Amino acid sequence: MSGPQAGSAAIEIGAVAKPPFVRLPDLAAVFQSRAARLEALASGHPLADYLSFIGQLARAQDAALRAMPPGSLPGPAEIASAQAARQAPLDPRHWRRDAAWLAALDQLLARMGEAELPAPAQAALAQLAGLEQRHREALADRVLRGQTSALDAAASCFVWAALQVHWTRMAALLDPADLRPLADPCACPACAAAAAWSLVHAASGLHNTRSLACALCATEWHHVRIKCAHCASTKGIAYHHVAELGAGIKAETCDECRTYTKIFYLTQDPALDPPADDLASLALDVLVSEAGWDRAVPNPFLLPGGDDSAPG
Ligand SMILES: [Zn+2]
Ligand SMILES: [Zn+2]
Structure with a gap:
Protein backbone atom coordinates (compact mmCIF):
# COMPACT_ATOMS: atom_id res chain seq x y z
CA MET A 1 0.00 0.00 0.00
CA SER A 2 2.83 2.37 0.79
CA GLY A 3 5.68 0.81 -1.19
CA PRO A 4 8.00 3.00 -3.24
CA GLN A 5 6.57 4.01 -6.58
CA ALA A 6 8.42 4.57 -9.80
CA GLY A 7 7.04 8.06 -10.02
CA SER A 8 8.61 9.15 -6.75
CA ALA A 9 12.07 7.77 -7.52
CA ALA A 10 13.19 10.91 -9.32
CA ILE A 11 12.56 13.03 -6.24
CA GLU A 12 14.37 10.63 -3.94
CA ILE A 13 17.58 10.34 -5.95
CA GLY A 14 20.29 12.33 -4.26
CA ALA A 15 18.31 12.42 -1.06
CA VAL A 16 19.37 8.98 0.15
CA ALA A 17 21.26 9.47 3.38
CA LYS A 18 23.39 7.29 5.61
CA PRO A 19 22.44 8.66 9.00
CA PRO A 20 24.66 8.53 12.07
CA PHE A 21 23.59 5.99 14.70
CA VAL A 22 22.98 8.64 17.36
CA ARG A 23 22.40 12.37 17.50
CA LEU A 24 23.08 13.89 20.90
CA PRO A 25 21.13 16.96 22.05
CA ASP A 26 22.29 20.49 21.27
CA LEU A 27 22.33 22.19 24.67
CA LEU A 179 27.32 4.70 22.36
CA ARG A 180 26.36 1.28 21.02
CA PRO A 181 23.05 -0.25 19.98
CA LEU A 182 21.42 -2.04 22.91
CA ALA A 183 19.79 -5.46 22.74
CA ASP A 184 16.49 -3.59 22.61
CA PRO A 185 16.66 -1.35 19.51
CA CYS A 186 13.76 0.70 20.87
CA ALA A 187 15.65 1.75 24.04
CA CYS A 188 17.74 4.92 24.18
CA PRO A 189 21.43 4.04 23.71
CA ALA A 190 22.40 6.83 26.13
CA CYS A 191 19.98 6.26 29.04
CA ALA A 192 17.94 3.12 28.17
CA ALA A 193 14.55 4.88 28.33
CA ALA A 194 11.94 3.51 25.94
CA ALA A 195 11.49 5.62 22.80
CA ALA A 196 8.89 8.30 23.40
CA TRP A 197 8.63 9.67 19.86
CA SER A 198 9.68 9.01 16.35
CA LEU A 199 10.67 11.49 13.66
CA VAL A 200 11.47 11.61 9.97
CA HIS A 201 14.20 14.10 9.18
CA ALA A 202 14.29 16.80 6.53
CA ALA A 203 17.83 18.13 7.07
CA SER A 204 20.36 17.52 4.35
CA GLY A 205 22.45 14.45 5.09
CA LEU A 206 19.55 12.96 7.05
CA HIS A 207 16.77 13.47 4.57
CA ASN A 208 13.92 10.99 4.93
CA THR A 209 15.74 8.92 7.53
CA ARG A 210 13.95 8.07 10.71
CA SER A 211 14.98 8.35 14.35
CA LEU A 212 13.50 7.42 17.69
CA ALA A 213 13.74 10.04 20.41
CA CYS A 214 14.22 9.89 24.17
CA ALA A 215 12.06 11.97 26.49
CA LEU A 216 14.59 11.91 29.34
CA CYS A 217 17.89 12.81 27.68
CA ALA A 218 16.76 14.09 24.24
CA THR A 219 19.06 11.69 22.39
CA GLU A 220 17.87 10.50 18.97
CA TRP A 221 18.90 7.21 17.37
CA HIS A 222 18.42 5.68 13.97
CA HIS A 223 15.54 3.25 13.42
CA VAL A 224 14.45 2.03 10.00
CA ARG A 225 11.12 3.15 8.60
CA ILE A 226 7.95 1.06 9.02
CA LYS A 227 9.08 -0.75 12.14
CA CYS A 228 7.37 -0.54 15.51
CA ALA A 229 9.07 1.99 17.82
CA HIS A 230 8.12 -0.12 20.83
CA CYS A 231 8.61 -3.82 19.96
CA ALA A 232 10.54 -3.48 16.66
CA SER A 233 8.01 -5.63 14.79
CA THR A 234 7.79 -4.97 11.07
CA LYS A 235 4.40 -6.68 10.78
CA GLY A 236 1.05 -5.07 11.27
CA ILE A 237 2.28 -1.46 11.16
CA ALA A 238 -0.22 1.21 10.13
CA TYR A 239 -0.38 5.00 10.19
CA HIS A 240 -3.26 7.15 11.35
CA HIS A 241 -3.72 10.88 11.30
CA VAL A 242 -6.24 13.56 12.08
CA ALA A 243 -6.97 15.96 9.22
CA GLU A 244 -6.94 19.07 11.42
CA LEU A 245 -3.35 18.35 12.54
CA GLY A 246 -2.03 18.19 8.99
CA ALA A 247 0.13 15.51 7.39
CA GLY A 248 3.16 16.08 9.61
CA ILE A 249 1.94 14.13 12.65
CA LYS A 250 0.80 10.52 12.56
CA ALA A 251 0.32 7.68 14.98
CA GLU A 252 2.24 4.55 14.05
CA THR A 253 0.25 1.60 15.36
CA CYS A 254 1.53 -1.94 15.80
CA ASP A 255 -0.73 -4.96 15.81
CA GLU A 256 1.96 -7.12 17.44
CA CYS A 257 2.20 -5.16 20.71
CA ARG A 258 -1.04 -3.18 20.31
CA THR A 259 0.64 0.14 21.04
CA TYR A 260 1.17 3.34 19.10
CA THR A 261 3.95 5.91 18.99
CA LYS A 262 3.59 9.30 17.35
CA ILE A 263 5.78 9.99 14.36
CA PHE A 264 6.64 13.56 13.34
CA TYR A 265 7.52 14.27 9.70
CA LEU A 266 9.93 17.19 9.60
CA THR A 267 9.81 16.60 5.85
CA GLN A 268 6.24 17.94 6.02
CA ASP A 269 6.84 20.65 8.60
CA PRO A 270 10.39 21.45 9.72
CA ALA A 271 9.08 23.44 12.71
CA LEU A 272 7.72 20.33 14.44
CA ASP A 273 9.25 19.61 17.85
CA PRO A 274 8.09 16.17 19.05
CA PRO A 275 7.93 16.91 22.81
CA ALA A 276 5.98 20.12 22.16
CA ASP A 277 3.81 19.04 19.24
CA ASP A 278 2.93 15.85 21.09
CA LEU A 279 1.15 17.91 23.75
CA ALA A 280 -0.64 19.95 21.10
CA SER A 281 -1.93 16.91 19.22
CA LEU A 282 -4.00 15.10 21.84
CA ALA A 283 -6.83 14.73 19.31
CA LEU A 284 -4.71 12.05 17.67
CA ASP A 285 -4.26 10.20 20.99
CA VAL A 286 -8.02 10.21 21.47
CA LEU A 287 -8.64 8.83 17.99
CA VAL A 288 -6.09 6.03 18.21
CA SER A 289 -6.81 5.01 21.79
CA GLU A 290 -10.53 4.84 21.06
CA ALA A 291 -9.66 2.53 18.18
CA GLY A 292 -7.97 0.17 20.66
CA TRP A 293 -4.24 0.92 20.77
CA ASP A 294 -2.42 1.90 23.97
CA ARG A 295 0.14 4.62 23.94
CA ALA A 296 3.58 2.96 24.16
CA VAL A 297 5.22 5.65 26.32
CA PRO A 298 3.16 8.45 27.87
CA ASN A 299 4.28 12.04 27.53
CA PRO A 300 5.97 12.71 30.89
CA PHE A 301 4.15 16.02 31.19
CA LEU A 302 0.81 14.25 30.96
CA LEU A 303 1.64 11.78 33.67
CA PRO A 304 -0.75 10.47 36.18
CA GLY A 305 -3.04 12.41 37.79
CA GLY A 306 -3.94 13.64 34.68
CA ASP A 307 -7.56 13.95 34.17
CA ASP A 308 -8.14 11.17 31.70
CA SER A 309 -11.49 12.49 30.74
CA ALA A 310 -10.19 15.92 29.79
CA PRO A 311 -9.47 15.83 26.09
CA GLY A 312 -12.58 13.89 25.12
ZN1 LIG B 1 17.86 8.84 26.72
ZN1 LIG C 1 4.97 -3.18 18.39
Whole structure:
Protein backbone atom coordinates (compact mmCIF):
# COMPACT_ATOMS: atom_id res chain seq x y z
CA MET A 1 0.00 0.00 0.00
CA SER A 2 2.83 2.37 0.79
CA GLY A 3 5.68 0.81 -1.19
CA PRO A 4 8.00 3.00 -3.24
CA GLN A 5 6.57 4.01 -6.58
CA ALA A 6 8.42 4.57 -9.80
CA GLY A 7 7.04 8.06 -10.02
CA SER A 8 8.61 9.15 -6.75
CA ALA A 9 12.07 7.77 -7.52
CA ALA A 10 13.19 10.91 -9.32
CA ILE A 11 12.56 13.03 -6.24
CA GLU A 12 14.37 10.63 -3.94
CA ILE A 13 17.58 10.34 -5.95
CA GLY A 14 20.29 12.33 -4.26
CA ALA A 15 18.31 12.42 -1.06
CA VAL A 16 19.37 8.98 0.15
CA ALA A 17 21.26 9.47 3.38
CA LYS A 18 23.39 7.29 5.61
CA PRO A 19 22.44 8.66 9.00
CA PRO A 20 24.66 8.53 12.07
CA PHE A 21 23.59 5.99 14.70
CA VAL A 22 22.98 8.64 17.36
CA ARG A 23 22.40 12.37 17.50
CA LEU A 24 23.08 13.89 20.90
CA PRO A 25 21.13 16.96 22.05
CA ASP A 26 22.29 20.49 21.27
CA LEU A 27 22.33 22.19 24.67
CA ALA A 28 22.25 25.70 23.21
CA ALA A 29 18.96 25.01 21.44
CA VAL A 30 17.08 22.10 22.96
CA PHE A 31 14.97 23.82 25.64
CA GLN A 32 15.01 27.24 24.02
CA SER A 33 13.52 26.07 20.74
CA ARG A 34 11.00 23.88 22.58
CA ALA A 35 9.84 26.91 24.57
CA ALA A 36 9.46 28.96 21.38
CA ARG A 37 7.54 26.15 19.71
CA LEU A 38 5.18 25.76 22.69
CA GLU A 39 4.52 29.49 22.73
CA ALA A 40 3.68 29.38 19.00
CA LEU A 41 1.45 26.32 19.41
CA ALA A 42 -0.41 27.87 22.35
CA SER A 43 -1.77 30.70 20.26
CA GLY A 44 -5.44 29.97 19.57
CA HIS A 45 -5.15 26.38 20.84
CA PRO A 46 -7.90 24.91 23.05
CA LEU A 47 -5.15 23.93 25.54
CA ALA A 48 -3.43 27.34 25.29
CA ASP A 49 -2.95 27.76 29.05
CA TYR A 50 -1.41 24.34 29.45
CA LEU A 51 0.91 24.72 26.45
CA SER A 52 2.00 28.15 27.72
CA PHE A 53 2.73 26.70 31.14
CA ILE A 54 4.93 23.94 29.67
CA GLY A 55 6.54 26.64 27.49
CA GLN A 56 7.40 28.66 30.60
CA LEU A 57 8.78 25.52 32.16
CA ALA A 58 10.98 24.94 29.08
CA ARG A 59 12.31 28.52 29.42
CA ALA A 60 13.08 27.79 33.07
CA GLN A 61 14.77 24.53 32.03
CA ASP A 62 16.96 26.46 29.60
CA ALA A 63 17.96 28.89 32.37
CA ALA A 64 18.56 26.02 34.84
CA LEU A 65 20.75 24.25 32.31
CA ARG A 66 22.92 27.33 31.85
CA ALA A 67 23.25 27.88 35.60
CA MET A 68 23.81 24.35 36.80
CA PRO A 69 27.12 23.17 38.25
CA PRO A 70 29.23 20.73 36.25
CA GLY A 71 27.94 17.37 37.45
CA SER A 72 29.84 14.12 37.11
CA LEU A 73 29.86 12.11 33.90
CA PRO A 74 30.74 8.49 33.16
CA GLY A 75 34.50 8.22 32.64
CA PRO A 76 36.36 5.79 30.37
CA ALA A 77 36.06 2.94 32.90
CA GLU A 78 32.31 3.37 33.29
CA ILE A 79 31.84 3.67 29.52
CA ALA A 80 33.87 0.48 28.96
CA SER A 81 31.91 -1.49 31.56
CA ALA A 82 28.58 -0.25 30.16
CA GLN A 83 29.68 -1.36 26.68
CA ALA A 84 30.81 -4.76 27.97
CA ALA A 85 27.46 -5.29 29.69
CA ARG A 86 25.49 -3.87 26.72
CA GLN A 87 24.06 -1.22 29.01
CA ALA A 88 23.43 2.43 28.33
CA PRO A 89 26.04 4.53 30.20
CA LEU A 90 23.38 6.88 31.67
CA ASP A 91 20.82 4.19 32.51
CA PRO A 92 19.35 5.45 35.83
CA ARG A 93 19.29 1.86 37.12
CA HIS A 94 23.09 1.72 36.94
CA TRP A 95 24.36 5.31 36.78
CA ARG A 96 23.75 7.09 40.07
CA ARG A 97 22.78 10.71 39.45
CA ASP A 98 24.71 13.29 41.47
CA ALA A 99 23.32 16.33 43.27
CA ALA A 100 23.56 18.57 40.19
CA TRP A 101 19.95 17.70 39.38
CA LEU A 102 18.88 19.21 42.72
CA ALA A 103 20.52 22.49 41.72
CA ALA A 104 18.51 22.34 38.50
CA LEU A 105 15.36 21.72 40.54
CA ASP A 106 16.06 24.72 42.79
CA GLN A 107 16.56 26.89 39.71
CA LEU A 108 13.27 25.69 38.23
CA LEU A 109 11.40 26.28 41.47
CA ALA A 110 12.81 29.81 41.76
CA ARG A 111 12.01 30.72 38.15
CA MET A 112 8.55 29.19 38.13
CA GLY A 113 7.84 30.87 41.47
CA GLU A 114 8.01 34.19 39.64
CA ALA A 115 5.41 33.11 37.08
CA GLU A 116 1.66 33.36 37.35
CA LEU A 117 0.62 29.79 37.89
CA PRO A 118 -2.61 27.94 38.58
CA ALA A 119 -3.21 26.93 42.19
CA PRO A 120 -2.16 23.24 41.88
CA ALA A 121 1.18 24.26 40.36
CA GLN A 122 1.74 26.84 43.12
CA ALA A 123 0.94 24.22 45.75
CA ALA A 124 3.42 21.81 44.13
CA LEU A 125 6.14 24.49 44.13
CA ALA A 126 5.56 25.13 47.83
CA GLN A 127 5.53 21.40 48.57
CA LEU A 128 8.82 20.82 46.73
CA ALA A 129 10.49 23.88 48.23
CA GLY A 130 9.85 22.52 51.71
CA LEU A 131 10.86 18.95 50.90
CA GLU A 132 14.04 17.51 52.44
CA GLN A 133 16.70 16.33 50.04
CA ARG A 134 16.13 12.63 50.76
CA HIS A 135 12.43 13.01 49.96
CA ARG A 136 13.25 14.85 46.76
CA GLU A 137 15.55 11.97 45.82
CA ALA A 138 12.85 9.44 46.64
CA LEU A 139 10.35 11.31 44.47
CA ALA A 140 12.93 11.42 41.65
CA ASP A 141 13.36 7.65 41.92
CA ARG A 142 9.62 7.18 41.56
CA VAL A 143 9.43 9.59 38.62
CA LEU A 144 12.24 7.75 36.83
CA ARG A 145 10.48 4.44 37.38
CA GLY A 146 7.17 5.87 36.20
CA GLN A 147 5.63 5.18 39.58
CA THR A 148 4.11 8.53 40.45
CA SER A 149 0.55 8.87 41.61
CA ALA A 150 -2.21 11.36 41.09
CA LEU A 151 -1.34 12.71 44.52
CA ASP A 152 2.04 14.09 43.48
CA ALA A 153 1.33 14.67 39.78
CA ALA A 154 2.12 18.39 39.81
CA ALA A 155 5.27 17.98 41.91
CA SER A 156 6.34 15.10 39.64
CA CYS A 157 6.07 17.41 36.66
CA PHE A 158 8.71 19.78 38.14
CA VAL A 159 10.92 16.90 39.28
CA TRP A 160 10.72 15.36 35.82
CA ALA A 161 11.66 18.72 34.28
CA ALA A 162 14.77 18.93 36.51
CA LEU A 163 15.78 15.34 35.76
CA GLN A 164 15.33 16.06 32.06
CA VAL A 165 17.74 19.02 32.32
CA HIS A 166 20.27 16.86 34.17
CA TRP A 167 20.08 13.88 31.78
CA THR A 168 20.01 16.05 28.66
CA ARG A 169 23.14 17.84 29.82
CA MET A 170 24.94 14.55 30.54
CA ALA A 171 23.91 13.02 27.20
CA ALA A 172 25.06 16.10 25.28
CA LEU A 173 28.53 15.77 26.83
CA LEU A 174 28.98 12.11 25.86
CA ASP A 175 31.07 11.13 22.86
CA PRO A 176 28.64 9.66 20.29
CA ALA A 177 31.31 7.11 19.37
CA ASP A 178 30.97 5.63 22.89
CA LEU A 179 27.32 4.70 22.36
CA ARG A 180 26.36 1.28 21.02
CA PRO A 181 23.05 -0.25 19.98
CA LEU A 182 21.42 -2.04 22.91
CA ALA A 183 19.79 -5.46 22.74
CA ASP A 184 16.49 -3.59 22.61
CA PRO A 185 16.66 -1.35 19.51
CA CYS A 186 13.76 0.70 20.87
CA ALA A 187 15.65 1.75 24.04
CA CYS A 188 17.74 4.92 24.18
CA PRO A 189 21.43 4.04 23.71
CA ALA A 190 22.40 6.83 26.13
CA CYS A 191 19.98 6.26 29.04
CA ALA A 192 17.94 3.12 28.17
CA ALA A 193 14.55 4.88 28.33
CA ALA A 194 11.94 3.51 25.94
CA ALA A 195 11.49 5.62 22.80
CA ALA A 196 8.89 8.30 23.40
CA TRP A 197 8.63 9.67 19.86
CA SER A 198 9.68 9.01 16.35
CA LEU A 199 10.67 11.49 13.66
CA VAL A 200 11.47 11.61 9.97
CA HIS A 201 14.20 14.10 9.18
CA ALA A 202 14.29 16.80 6.53
CA ALA A 203 17.83 18.13 7.07
CA SER A 204 20.36 17.52 4.35
CA GLY A 205 22.45 14.45 5.09
CA LEU A 206 19.55 12.96 7.05
CA HIS A 207 16.77 13.47 4.57
CA ASN A 208 13.92 10.99 4.93
CA THR A 209 15.74 8.92 7.53
CA ARG A 210 13.95 8.07 10.71
CA SER A 211 14.98 8.35 14.35
CA LEU A 212 13.50 7.42 17.69
CA ALA A 213 13.74 10.04 20.41
CA CYS A 214 14.22 9.89 24.17
CA ALA A 215 12.06 11.97 26.49
CA LEU A 216 14.59 11.91 29.34
CA CYS A 217 17.89 12.81 27.68
CA ALA A 218 16.76 14.09 24.24
CA THR A 219 19.06 11.69 22.39
CA GLU A 220 17.87 10.50 18.97
CA TRP A 221 18.90 7.21 17.37
CA HIS A 222 18.42 5.68 13.97
CA HIS A 223 15.54 3.25 13.42
CA VAL A 224 14.45 2.03 10.00
CA ARG A 225 11.12 3.15 8.60
CA ILE A 226 7.95 1.06 9.02
CA LYS A 227 9.08 -0.75 12.14
CA CYS A 228 7.37 -0.54 15.51
CA ALA A 229 9.07 1.99 17.82
CA HIS A 230 8.12 -0.12 20.83
CA CYS A 231 8.61 -3.82 19.96
CA ALA A 232 10.54 -3.48 16.66
CA SER A 233 8.01 -5.63 14.79
CA THR A 234 7.79 -4.97 11.07
CA LYS A 235 4.40 -6.68 10.78
CA GLY A 236 1.05 -5.07 11.27
CA ILE A 237 2.28 -1.46 11.16
CA ALA A 238 -0.22 1.21 10.13
CA TYR A 239 -0.38 5.00 10.19
CA HIS A 240 -3.26 7.15 11.35
CA HIS A 241 -3.72 10.88 11.30
CA VAL A 242 -6.24 13.56 12.08
CA ALA A 243 -6.97 15.96 9.22
CA GLU A 244 -6.94 19.07 11.42
CA LEU A 245 -3.35 18.35 12.54
CA GLY A 246 -2.03 18.19 8.99
CA ALA A 247 0.13 15.51 7.39
CA GLY A 248 3.16 16.08 9.61
CA ILE A 249 1.94 14.13 12.65
CA LYS A 250 0.80 10.52 12.56
CA ALA A 251 0.32 7.68 14.98
CA GLU A 252 2.24 4.55 14.05
CA THR A 253 0.25 1.60 15.36
CA CYS A 254 1.53 -1.94 15.80
CA ASP A 255 -0.73 -4.96 15.81
CA GLU A 256 1.96 -7.12 17.44
CA CYS A 257 2.20 -5.16 20.71
CA ARG A 258 -1.04 -3.18 20.31
CA THR A 259 0.64 0.14 21.04
CA TYR A 260 1.17 3.34 19.10
CA THR A 261 3.95 5.91 18.99
CA LYS A 262 3.59 9.30 17.35
CA ILE A 263 5.78 9.99 14.36
CA PHE A 264 6.64 13.56 13.34
CA TYR A 265 7.52 14.27 9.70
CA LEU A 266 9.93 17.19 9.60
CA THR A 267 9.81 16.60 5.85
CA GLN A 268 6.24 17.94 6.02
CA ASP A 269 6.84 20.65 8.60
CA PRO A 270 10.39 21.45 9.72
CA ALA A 271 9.08 23.44 12.71
CA LEU A 272 7.72 20.33 14.44
CA ASP A 273 9.25 19.61 17.85
CA PRO A 274 8.09 16.17 19.05
CA PRO A 275 7.93 16.91 22.81
CA ALA A 276 5.98 20.12 22.16
CA ASP A 277 3.81 19.04 19.24
CA ASP A 278 2.93 15.85 21.09
CA LEU A 279 1.15 17.91 23.75
CA ALA A 280 -0.64 19.95 21.10
CA SER A 281 -1.93 16.91 19.22
CA LEU A 282 -4.00 15.10 21.84
CA ALA A 283 -6.83 14.73 19.31
CA LEU A 284 -4.71 12.05 17.67
CA ASP A 285 -4.26 10.20 20.99
CA VAL A 286 -8.02 10.21 21.47
CA LEU A 287 -8.64 8.83 17.99
CA VAL A 288 -6.09 6.03 18.21
CA SER A 289 -6.81 5.01 21.79
CA GLU A 290 -10.53 4.84 21.06
CA ALA A 291 -9.66 2.53 18.18
CA GLY A 292 -7.97 0.17 20.66
CA TRP A 293 -4.24 0.92 20.77
CA ASP A 294 -2.42 1.90 23.97
CA ARG A 295 0.14 4.62 23.94
CA ALA A 296 3.58 2.96 24.16
CA VAL A 297 5.22 5.65 26.32
CA PRO A 298 3.16 8.45 27.87
CA ASN A 299 4.28 12.04 27.53
CA PRO A 300 5.97 12.71 30.89
CA PHE A 301 4.15 16.02 31.19
CA LEU A 302 0.81 14.25 30.96
CA LEU A 303 1.64 11.78 33.67
CA PRO A 304 -0.75 10.47 36.18
CA GLY A 305 -3.04 12.41 37.79
CA GLY A 306 -3.94 13.64 34.68
CA ASP A 307 -7.56 13.95 34.17
CA ASP A 308 -8.14 11.17 31.70
CA SER A 309 -11.49 12.49 30.74
CA ALA A 310 -10.19 15.92 29.79
CA PRO A 311 -9.47 15.83 26.09
CA GLY A 312 -12.58 13.89 25.12
ZN1 LIG B 1 17.86 8.84 26.72
ZN1 LIG C 1 4.97 -3.18 18.39
